[in-house]
Amino acid sequence: MSVYSMTGFASAVSSAPDHVSENTDELDAPIASRKTASGAVGAELRSVNSRFLDLSFKLADEFRALEPALRELLTANFKRGKVEFRLQPQRAADSGWPQPQTDQLHTLARLEGTVQNWLPKAAPLSVNEVLTWCRAAAPSVRLEEAALEAARQCVEALKEAREREGARLVLVLQDKLKSLKTLAAQAVPLVPQAVQRQQERFVQKYQDALQAVGGAVTPEAAQERALSEAAAYALRIDVDEEVQRLQAHLDEIGRLLKKGGEVGKRLDFLIQELHREANTLGSKAAALELTQISVDMKVLIEQMREQVQNIE
Structure with missing residues (x-):
């Protein structure tokens, strides 16, 4: 379809x-x-x-x-x-010129006489009015x-x-879908990398603090605290669910474009969901690369929204 x-x-x-x-x-x-x-x-x-x-x-x-x-x-x-x-x-x-029929002229003359009997000051019909009424009264x-x-x-x-x-719009949207899927795939490995870098920073900070206090805190305790902070940080920046939902929405949009029919309203809803997930991804971004991916996604989603608004 x-x-x-x-x-x-x-x-x-x-x-x-x-x-x-x-x-x-x-x-x-x-x-x-x-x-x-x-x-x-x-x-x-x-x-x-x-x-x-x-x-x-x-x-x-x-x-x-x-x-x-x-x-x-x-x-x-x-x-x-x-x-x-x-x-x-x-x-x-x-x-x-339009040719009025005789019966039409008789009817207009009779009606005009009736009107003038009741309204003596009424203006007589002009030739233009006669032709207009004859044409409108009985169309072929x-x-x-x-x-x-x-x-x-x-x-x-x-x-x-x-x-x-519509076929042209489908091609445009499929091209945008491909770009969004590529960006989503690029975002997946960036979170573990960001967590690893932050964990290394935490460990270094606690080691520096350990040296500053002259051994008042054991290295094992510092290491444990650093790992705990890193774990909490990982939970805050985890975007795995957002990426999975985004990929699911992209798959559904692709399915609807292949199915065809009256899909405009459903596509519009899915575009709104894509925008929400991209915003969440940006708010959790822990690395410049993730921030850039979020911005690129929102640009593509906005371009898709403009096209989807024209689909029945």
């Missing part, structure tokens, strides 16, 4: 079934269109990351009745992301079918775009 990004863009066009022109000069327009005798419909989908599925529609007046069907279509295909959908009729400049059934087809094509194109972007 693929991993999908929440970021993407797609456009599509569908022409009414009859009189489709072969002219495709407009396909490079922001909302692609084709000239037809009965019209064409252009659709656009834009998607960015969001915690939930957030849909917004910008539809021409003649397509507002399609919003429930369009909402159902988008909800069935997308689970997360802020998705903006645009749907507009495309009319070529040379396609002629074929044009509505073209609108839904454009929407379906656009959804499929956006899914493909989000899948391609």
Whole structure:
């Protein structure tokens, strides 16, 4: 199963079934269109990351009745992301003026007469208003079918775009995972080395103190106290559990990336856990090398977090 990004863009066009022109000069327009005798419909989908599925529609007046069907279509295909959908009729400049039907004109005339009987001062309808109302009152059934087809094509194109972007994100995250596993492996042998160095310092300090007091403390007692201090120090700086948990989180992230599907929220949680373990590792760092490893880990984890926020 693929991993999908929440970021993407797609456009599509569908022409009414009859009189489709072969002219495709407009396909490079922001909302692609084709000239037809009965019209064409252009659709656009834009998607960015969001915690939930957030849909917004910008539809021409003649397509507002399609919003429930369009909402159902988008909800069935997308689970997360802020998705903006645009749907507009495309009319070529040379396609002629819209032709109102006689029954539409009779209806408008009757309604205008009724309004003026009640409101004598009401302004008469202009030619522009007549054409607008006629176009909006009875959109072509074929044009509505073209609108839904454009929407379906656009959804499929956006899914493909989000899948391609998701595949790219997986490669980036896998590269970061590899780097983090390398850093975790480097941290493991550093703690025993730090404990050994500190133990040697404690022994030297107690030997110096023993000489200063002129033998008031036996060498065996000094040695025992030094080893006790070193053991307590080792407990304070032990990061073995943190490294093990960090490695487990990295393995789980790798598994989720291979599994695919809707893994964005779980990945986001695991990234937070990685950051917590890296912070603990830094706070316990007893050597400059461990501190540097912790810093490098947090940089990589932050880079992963930015990418994970785009995954559905």
